[in-house]
Each structure stands twice: as structure tokens, then as C-alpha cells.
Amino acid sequence: MSAVAANYDTLQKLGVEVISISVDSQFVHKVWNDQELSKMAGRDVPFHMASDGPGNVGRVYGVYDEQAGIELRGRFIIDPDGIIQAMEVLTPPVGRKLDETIRQVKAFQHVRASKGTEACPAGWEPGKKTLKPGPDLVANVWKEWNPKEDS
Amino acid sequence: MSKEPIGCGRPTGAVVGESAVPETAQNENQTEEQKMVTAKVGAKAPDFVAPAYYRGEFTEVKLSDFLGKWVLLCFYPGDFTFV
Numbered sequence: 001m002s003a004v005a006a007n008y009d010t011l012q013k014l015g016v017e018v019i020s021i022s023v024d025s026q027f028v029h030k031v032w033n034d035q036e037l038s039k040m041a042g043r044d045v046p047f048h049m050a051s052d053g054p055g056n057v058g059r060v061y062g063v064y065d066e067q068a069g070i071e072l073r074g075r076f077i078i079d080p081d082g083i084i085q086a087m088e089v090l091t092p093p094v095g096r097k098l099d100e101t102i103r104q105v106k107a108f109q110h111v112r113a114s115k116g117t118e119a120c121p122a123g124w125e126p127g128k129k130t131l132k133p134g135p136d137l138v139a140n141v142w143k144e145w146n147p148k149e150d151s
Numbered sequence: 152m153s154k155e156p157i158g159c160g161r162p163t164g165a166v167v168g169e170s171a172v173p174e175t176a177q178n179e180n181q182t183e184e185q186k187m188v189t190a191k192v193g194a195k196a197p198d199f200v201a202p203a204y205y206r207g208e209f210t211e212v213k214l215s216d217f218l219g220k221w222v223l224l225c226f227y228p229g230d231f232t233f234v
Contacts, residue, residue, distance in 0.1 A: 021201060061224075063226045072228070076223070077221070078223075078224060082215070
């Protein structure tokens with residue numbers, strides 16, 4: 001979460017609000033911010049740190065580990081209509097890569113701005129070629145897009 | 152909205168932007184858990200309310216209050232863990 005706090009400005013520029021959530025109480029969240037996260041991120045945590053002690057929220061999101069009593073690293077990108085556009089769930093020992101989340105947000109925002117007329121192929125970054133699905137594109141993606149250039 | 156004391160984290164049972172009580176008649180045989188909507192990619196996110204720490208204050212956060220904005224919702228194993 002320190003990585004998200006440290007790069008919060010990038011998310012704000014994209015108009016993304018962040019909610020972090022774990023089984024810890026809001027009181028422990030405060031101490032974690034004060035004693036550690038603020039030192040790692042160089043700032044106080046600027047987003048809501050939510051508490052889900054009983055795991056009720058984690059259960060409906062499919063990330064609550066009943067055996068361990070903790071929540072897996074579940075990351076959900078939710079669009080302005082409240083629709084989940086992407087999710088990623090990792091077990092505890094490996095952290096997320098925020099750059100990939102940001103790339104996905106930019107891609108979903110691009111698709112949304114095009115009102116669904118464009119699609120972002122694998123590895124897409126802003127400025128790279130998008131595809132315009134339609135009858136003319138069927139069996140012709142190979143002419144439009146080279147996967148080797150976008151890996 | 153009525154002001155409730157800050158409780159524990161809880162799903163409202165609805166997706167964001169909809170009432171917590173669906174219009175369809177509640178089936179008495181359903182358990183509370185079965186009535187809960189679950190998260191699916193491409194579908195509306197399950198709404199929830201949870202106590203939160205936010206910029207020096209203890210408050211509550213409700214997912215549906217962010218309708219109209221992009222939201223990054225991040226679960227993680229615990230405060231003070233190492234990754």
C-alpha cells in the first residue's frame with residue numbers, strides 16, 4: 001500500500017479514488033500510517049484505509065481466506081458506473097505492480113472515451129495503436145497489429 | 152441517509168447504485184449469505200460500508216459514494232506485513 005500512497009498523484013491525475021481494505025481496525029491503520037507507511041511513502045496515506053475485521057466485504061469480493069483470517073491481495077478497478085472492469089488476486093508473499101494497474105486504468109479510460117469503438121490490444125500503452133472492431137477487422141488483425149512491437 | 156454509529160465492515164447486499172432491498176420478493180429459504188451479491192468482472196460491484204481511517208480522522212467509507220469516479224479497491228493481508 002505504500003507504493004500506492006507514494007504514487008497517489010499519478011492516480012489523482014487519472015481521476016482515480018483509492019480505497020484500501022484489510023481486516024485490521026481503523027485504529028491500527030492510523031498507527032501503521034503514523035509509524036511506517038508515512039515514512040515509506042514520504043507522506044501521510046491520502047486515501048481511505050477501510051477496516052473489514054469480520055471479513056464480510058472480503059467474502060463478497062472472493063478474497064477472504066477463512067483459514068488464515070486475512071484478505072488476499074485483491075485489486076479491483078471499478079468504473080464510474082460502478083462496474084468492475086478488472087480484478088487481480090495474489091496470495092500474500094508477492095506484491096502487486098502499480099504500473100500495471102495504472103496501464104489498465106488508462107486503457108479502460110481510453111476504451112470508455114471511445115464509447116467502446118476502440119479496443120486496446122495486448123501490452124497497449126497510451127499513444128500505441130488501438131483496434132477498431134468491425135467487419136473489416138475480422139481476420140485482418142495481423143495486418144493492423146504486430147504483437148512483437150507491443151510486448 | 153440516517154446517521155448510524157460506525158460499525159464493522161459490511162456489504163449492503165446490493166450492487167453500487169441500487170437499493171439494498173431488491174424489488175424481487177425475498178425467498179424465505181435463502182440464507183443471508185445466498186442473498187449477497189458477489190463480485191464479478193463485468194458486473195456492478197457489490198456495495199459496502201466500512202469504518203475507515205482517512206487523513207487523520209476516523210470515518211466511514213461507502214463504495215457507492217464514489218459512483219461517477221474511477222475506483223481502485225485494494226485488499227491486502229494486513230497492516231505491518233512485509234510486502
